[in-house]
Amino acid sequence: MSLKNLGLAALFSLATLPALAQTQTLRIGVTPGPHAQILEAVKPLAAQKGLDIKIVEFSDYVVPNEALSSGELEANSFQHQPYLDNQKETRGYKIETVTQTVNFPIGIYSKKHKSFDALPNGASIAIPNDPTNGGRALLLLQDKGVIKLKDGVGFKPTILDVTENTKKLKFTEIDAAQAPRVLDDVDAAVINTNYATQAGLDPVKDALTRENPKGPYVNIIAVRAADKDKPWVKTLVEAYRSPEVKKFVEEKFKGAVLASW
Numbered sequence: 001m002s003l004k005n006l007g008l009a010a011l012f013s014l015a016t017l018p019a020l021a022q023t024q025t026l027r028i029g030v031t032p033g034p035h036a037q038i039l040e041a042v043k044p045l046a047a048q049k050g051l052d053i054k055i056v057e058f059s060d061y062v063v064p065n066e067a068l069s070s071g072e073l074e075a076n077s078f079q080h081q082p083y084l085d086n087q088k089e090t091r092g093y094k095i096e097t098v099t100q101t102v103n104f105p106i107g108i109y110s111k112k113h114k115s116f117d118a119l120p121n122g123a124s125i126a127i128p129n130d131p132t133n134g135g136r137a138l139l140l141l142q143d144k145g146v147i148k149l150k151d152g153v154g155f156k157p158t159i160l161d162v163t164e165n166t167k168k169l170k171f172t173e174i175d176a177a178q179a180p181r182v183l184d185d186v187d188a189a190v191i192n193t194n195y196a197t198q199a200g201l202d203p204v205k206d207a208l209t210r211e212n213p214k215g216p217y218v219n220i221i222a223v224r225a226a227d228k229d230k231p232w233v234k235t236l237v238e239a240y241r242s243p244e245v246k247k248f249v250e251e252k253f254k255g256a257v258l259a260s261w
Contacts, residue, residue, distance in 0.1 A: 024232055025052045029064035029076035032057050033194040034257050035219075038102065038240075039077060041248040046239040051232060060177055061130060068224060069093045075236065077101060078194075080217040082155040083132040094225040099237040100260040101219045102249060104193030106136055107207030111183045116144060116208040122168050123187035129173035131156045137190035138162070140211045141169070155216060193256060203256040218260045 026046075030036045036057055043053045056073060058064045064076040065087050075098075079087075087093055113119055127137035135156040141147045148164035149157045159171050174182060179191040180199035193203050203210065211217070221240065223233055239245070246259045 023050055023052050025054060026074040026232065027054045027056050029056045029058055029067055029073045029078065031078045031194050033198040034253060035078050035194060038249060041245050042240050045242055045244060046236060049235045049239060051235055065093055065095060068095060075221055075223045077221045080219050082216055084222055086132050086156065095222050096225045096228045097220045098223055098228060098233050099221050099241060101221055101240060102260060103213050103218045103258045105210040105213045106140060106190060106192055107196065107203050107210040108188050109183060109191050109196065109201060109207055110188040112187055119187055122170060124170045124172060126172045126174050126179055126182050126186045126189035128176035130176060133176050133192060134173060136217060144209060197256060204254065213258050
């Protein structure tokens with residue numbers, strides 16, 4: 001074969017290599033704290049497989065799905081399935097789950113009381129103001145026996161669905177990210193684990209009580225529906241759900257965050 005033909009053959013071989021043979025950049029949206037820290041542990045493993053992960057942090061739960069839907073991100077890793085389902089229902093996003101990641105059992109925290117049973121009648125309780133996490137807080141309080149909710153409310157009850165409130169708890173709805181900041185002003189607050197750890201709280205030691213970790217609130221990686229079957233998605237999932245990342249989660253968070261694999 002001539003040198004010219006050899007050159008053409010080499011070029012053809014390069015052109016037909018799988019997409020991940022060349023480094024591909026993925027912008028992945030997360031909230032600060034554990035989600036970002038876990039993705040930092042994923043980065044070197046993904047790099048070995050041809051993925052260059054750029055971590056993009058958001059301070060709330062609303063913008064990451066909007067950014068993903070509009071093409072500013074390739075994926076996000078910050079939410080559980082009930083929250084995504086609600087976002088798709090209310091905003092029409094064409095976003096799909098590609099894998100489960102970790103669970104952050106939501107907890108009730110207090111600076112004024114040492115135990116959940118010590119909460120007084122008429123206690124002020126701060127809960128997240130978004131439909132999914134607010135409902136999650138109310139379901140936890142129902143599990144603890146201090147309120148009852150209407151039958152059939154599913155995963156998104158509101159304070160209007162409270163049918164019994166034996167301790168006459170007073171609810172204040174706030175942005176989930178602000179919950180740690182109001183602990184001085186309320187008897188207790190229901191706080192998502194990522195915001196608790198970001199504020200220096202230890203979910204295992206400091207929470208008065210936590211939800212059942214085997215519930216429906218395992219977090220997920222989401223991508224646009226059009227990207228769901230692209231090769232990089234499988235590669236990203238394999239890097240995330242690796243033994244190395246599971247070991248990192250166990251050693252770093254010591255039970256505050258639980259791997260789903």
